[in-house]
Amino acid sequence: MSNNVNPPANETLNLDTVAVQAGRPSPSPDGPVNPPIFASTTLHAGGPAGYQREWNETTSYLEDLLGALDSGIATVYSSGMAAANAIIDLVPVGGVIVASSHSYTGVAMRLKELQEAGRLIVRLVDVTNATEIETAIRGEGTPAHWVWLESPTNPLMEICDIRAAAHVARDVGAYLVIDSTFMTPARQRPLELGAHVVMHSVTKGLAGHSDALLGSLVTNEPELARIFIERRILMGAAPSPFDAFLAIRGIRTLAVRVDRAEENAKIIANRLLEHPSVTAVHYPGLSSHPNAHIHDTQTDGPGTVMSFEVTGGAQGAENVCGAVALMTYATSLGGVETLIERRRRWPNENKDVPESLIRLAVGIENVEDLWRDLAQALETA
Ligand SMILES: Cc1ncc(COP(=O)(O)O)c(C=O)c1O
Structure with missing residues (x-):
């Protein structure tokens, strides 16, 4: 119909x-x-x-x-x-x-x-x-x-x-x-x-x-x-x-939410790249991403989700997720609130995903507040 x-x-x-x-x-x-x-x-x-x-x-x-x-x-x-x-x-x-x-x-x-x-x-x-x-x-x-x-x-x-x-x-x-x-x-x-x-x-x-x-x-x-x-x-x-x-x-607010969260995500991805506790950042908004050139030809931006790997393996990643105070340790993505999660906590997650990989679904909060929270949590990795 x-x-x-x-x-x-x-x-x-x-x-x-x-x-x-x-x-x-x-x-x-x-x-x-x-x-x-x-x-x-x-x-x-x-x-x-x-x-x-x-x-x-x-x-x-x-x-x-x-x-x-x-x-x-x-x-x-x-x-x-x-x-x-x-x-x-x-x-x-x-x-x-x-x-x-x-x-x-x-x-x-x-x-x-x-x-x-x-x-x-x-x-x-x-x-x-x-x-x-x-x-x-x-x-x-x-x-x-x-x-x-x-x-x-x-x-x-x-x-x-x-x-x-x-x-x-x-x-x-x-x-x-x-x-x-x-x-x-x-x-x-x-x-x-x-x-x-x-x-x-x-x-x-x-x-x-x-x-x-x-x-x-x-x-x-x-x-x-x-x-x-x-x-x-x-x-x-x-x-x-x-x-x-x-x-x-x-x-109704899709465009403004994505604009804001994506701006936040770009800033956070670049800072993660420089952080001593971070061994890799996966985000198509970074020129270091191996397929950023393809992503750029078929999208209007890198979006709001990224993943990164930390020193200290599974425990290091769990420590980071457990230490955030402003971000929320929960699954899912795309909400106004920033969510962080170690993906291998799920028994059925693909074994190609590193134990130390953290998915970060960036929200629309103030980016400096987000970074301060993540930076203190990364000290525990
Ligand atoms: C890429 C992707 N596809 C499909 C799904 C499934 O969607 P839903 O949770 O609405 O059933 C998810 C959920 O996380 C997802 O991330």
Whole structure:
């Protein structure tokens, strides 16, 4: 069902304006300016939807907004993982999916368990190696059906050449999905680079306040969009209208939040680089990043997330995370508050991630306050 709400998909508007203006009710005398929360699982008979898993008016405003930001048709799910599973569900039985070897742990685990169950074949690739990606997509007589790539990868911040991957995928008739969660549409729009689908954990930078769990798939292929809604209905992965409302409210400030947090992140990354307790910094905003030159050609900035390694191994990293007072030791990213985390504390984290690696999701606090806190914590590494 198409969304019943407006906003002018005006190609001349810039993203920061679209984030504020799209996804609103059409103007009517005394009508609401903001989308209300429509808490109704069932709908009067006679329309094409009828039930909340198929359509909800609050969610449809969010879909308008996300679609406008990525120049496509958005389908919203109850989490980023639900959106990922909607894609994975589309790989034919025994079919091939190419995936980043350093994907987000939830996606990596899901692919692994399905491969072990004989449901599908996973070809893992180093996202920084365009030749390896091409070989995996083409296969030897068995090309991939779907390609799932992250750029930057979580948490190693590796960069994939999205245009090159899209070119090969289109050549063999495979669908390319980019998990663009770390970037948000404010910094990276994969559909414009040739990807068929962009996936977001809306939970993160889009919603932006660590208070709503949502995911989205955006495509400019209407048939795929139709299938995505079908997956939501059959997988039962419909979002809560309240969370959709929170995400809309959060996205209004997307551009200013990302600008501010990214400025903070650039300053912190450069200071970390000079710090004696830090052995490596992974951030595409640094000229030392091995794929910064590719990132620069496909994004509008390095974003708000980085990772770094400290002296003292796992214990050194735990000490740092435990010693911060202003930053919060918690998982996730993209919120207004700065979060810090030793990723290998999770038993299922990829073993390629160093024990001493800390992911830092920079927020919008004052950067000098943040640095003072991190600098004192680094003394414990
Ligand atoms: C890159 C990436 N993709 C997907 C997800 C899953 O999203 P959600 O937590 O909304 O299910 C996450 C969550 O951390 C993520 O970081």
